[in-house]
Amino acid sequence: MSAAHGRAVRVGERVVGPLDRAAPEAKLVGLLGFLLVTAVTPARQPGVLALQGALALLVAAVASVEARVVLRRLVLDAPILVLAVTYAIAGHGPRTSVLGMSLSAPGLQVGLAVLAKATIGIVAVSALSATTPVSEVVVGMRRLRLPGWFCDLVALSARQTAVLGDDLERLRLAVAVRCGGRGRRAQWSGLARALGASFVRATERVDRLQVAAHARGGTALGSMVVPGPAVAAATASTWALAALPAAAALTARLAL
Amino acid sequence: MHIPDGWVDLPTSAGAGAAAAAAVAVAGRRTAARLKERATTLPAVLAAYLLVAQLPALPLGVGTSAHLVGTGLATALVGPSIAIVCVTSVVVVQALVLADGGVTAIGLNLLANGVVPALVAAAVLGVGRRWAAAASRVHATAGVAAALATMAAAATTAAELAAGGTDVIPAGTVAAVVGGAHVVVAVGEGLLTAAVIGVVARLRPDLVPRRPGRRPDALTGPAAS
Numbered sequence: 515m516s517a518a519h520g521r522a523v524r525v526g527e528r529v530v531g532p533l534d535r536a537a538p539e540a541k542l543v544g545l546l547g548f549l550l551v552t553a554v555t556p557a558r559q560p561g562v563l564a565l566q567g568a569l570a571l572l573v574a575a576v577a578s579v580e581a582r583v584v585l586r587r588l589v590l591d592a593p594i595l596v597l598a599v600t601y602a603i604a605g606h607g608p609r610t611s612v613l614g615m616s617l618s619a620p621g622l623q624v625g626l627a628v629l630a631k632a633t634i635g636i637v638a639v640s641a642l643s644a645t646t647p648v649s650e651v652v653v654g655m656r657r658l659r660l661p662g663w664f665c666d667l668v669a670l671s672a673r674q675t676a677v678l679g680d681d682l683e684r685l686r687l688a689v690a691v692r693c694g695g696r697g698r699r700a701q702w703s704g705l706a707r708a709l710g711a712s713f714v715r716a717t718e719r720v721d722r723l724q725v726a727a728h729a730r731g732g733t734a735l736g737s738m739v740v741p742g743p744a745v746a747a748a749t750a751s752t753w754a755l756a757a758l759p760a761a762a763a764l765t766a767r768l769a770l
Numbered sequence: 771m772h773i774p775d776g777w778v779d780l781p782t783s784a785g786a787g788a789a790a791a792a793a794v795a796v797a798g799r800r801t802a803a804r805l806k807e808r809a810t811t812l813p814a815v816l817a818a819y820l821l822v823a824q825l826p827a828l829p830l831g832v833g834t835s836a837h838l839v840g841t842g843l844a845t846a847l848v849g850p851s852i853a854i855v856c857v858t859s860v861v862v863v864q865a866l867v868l869a870d871g872g873v874t875a876i877g878l879n880l881l882a883n884g885v886v887p888a889l890v891a892a893a894v895l896g897v898g899r900r901w902a903a904a905a906s907r908v909h910a911t912a913g914v915a916a917a918l919a920t921m922a923a924a925a926t927t928a929a930e931l932a933a934g935g936t937d938v939i940p941a942g943t944v945a946a947v948v949g950g951a952h953v954v955v956a957v958g959e960g961l962l963t964a965a966v967i968g969v970v971a972r973l974r975p976d977l978v979p980r981r982p983g984r985r986p987d988a989l990t991g992p993a994a995s
Binding site for chain 2: 635666713
């Protein structure tokens with residue numbers, strides 16, 4: 515969205531907006547509430563779904579989500595598109611003619627609604643992830659009383675993803691340069707080699723992390739989720755702000 | 771594929787969420803008992819590995835591509851309990867950070883991509899245990915297990931869509947579309963899993979269980995340090 519506003523947002527120079535400062539637990543609950551309202555909106559109310567879509571886009575704009583990021587994620591809609599088309603073609607009920615094709619009217623309606631809801635979900639989650647680093651997401655999960663071991667698990671795996679991702683890229687490049695062929699077979703075996711080597715290195719990282727834990731004095735790892743003072747706790751006004759999209763979506767659903 | 775928000779109705783999503791939470795709680799307890807002080811590090815690093823391993827896509831032809839899913843691979847290497855814990859972390863990160871799969875559908879996706887395929891893969895590995903006693907066959911068994919796990923994931927997804935989706939279309943049609951689309955993916959998953967296990971077995975034979983389903987001590991035994 516930021517590009518549309520003529521704001522250049524690059525890594526490290528994000529404009530800090532109201533959603534960046536809001537407490538993560540409120541954002542998580544607000545997101546879930548909004549998506550639940552969208553989920554229960556029936557397919558026969560396309561106007562309400564359109565309004566909810568506009569709401570999601572508005573929130574994404576406030577969050578200064580980059581349009582590029584959202585557009586790239588729309589690829590995830592592809593399998594849903596296939597099933598939506600199947601609904602329209604193979605659904606029962608009265609037929610309707612679209613561009614010369616005979617389609618099932620209820621099937622088309624449900625297919626479009628499913629596609630719309632999936633897209634709303636992608637936009638809404640993008641607003642959360644653009645304004646909330648994973649480290650804050652897990653702080654929010656912890657404050658929402660999810661089990662500690664589980665929050666630790668998610669926090670550590672998110673942290674290790676960057677390390678292992680770089681590592682796999684280097685391995686793939688090395689494999690491609692040294693034994694790269696152009697055929698499909700070479701591509702598959704190249705990826706398998708890189709993935710196998712990357713797995714071995716991942717297990718070595720486990721040992722390193724364990725050594726680090728011992729060095730810190732205990733045998734246990736210690737809590738991974740450290741809610742420092744940097745992550746604000748939700749106040750009444752934060753909760754109210756976070757509930758706004760869900761409340762607006764619900765109003766649209768009930769009023770129309 | 772991941773089920774997005776708003777497709778499957780809320781009672782089905784909530785039911786799947788409860789079932790998945792129960793399964794993860796059991797898997798988490800078993801993981802903690804088995805791994806002791808490594809109960810966070812090993813599953814977390816493996817989850818990161820699975821997240822990263824899913825990114826490189828391979829062309830399958832006809833405009834589609836495949837990527838590793840990895841539940842079968844993880845089950846073959848560390849057993850179903852730890853694999854389920856790993857995939858839980860993967861599904862949560864995908865839903866909340868990568869916008870891949872619905873937030874209200876986390877339970878559905880966890881059941882379809884984690885719990886069911888891990889149990890199916892473990893069952894296949896158990897059946898193939900005697901045959902795979904020879905080290906050279908370990909990766910073949912793992913490949914078959916991963917392929918069948920992928921089909922089980924597709925079947926679970928189709929069942930979830932049939933149970934909580936719409937009734938404008940017969941459930942059989944949905945199952946045929948989802949299942950048909952996954953046959954090629956399953957074959958690819960099986961081949962890639964077998965190849966990856968083959969590479970790991972060459973580099974570090976101690977990391978691959980000689981008899982699939984049995985956990986190797988180098989990975990899940992007492993900490994090396």
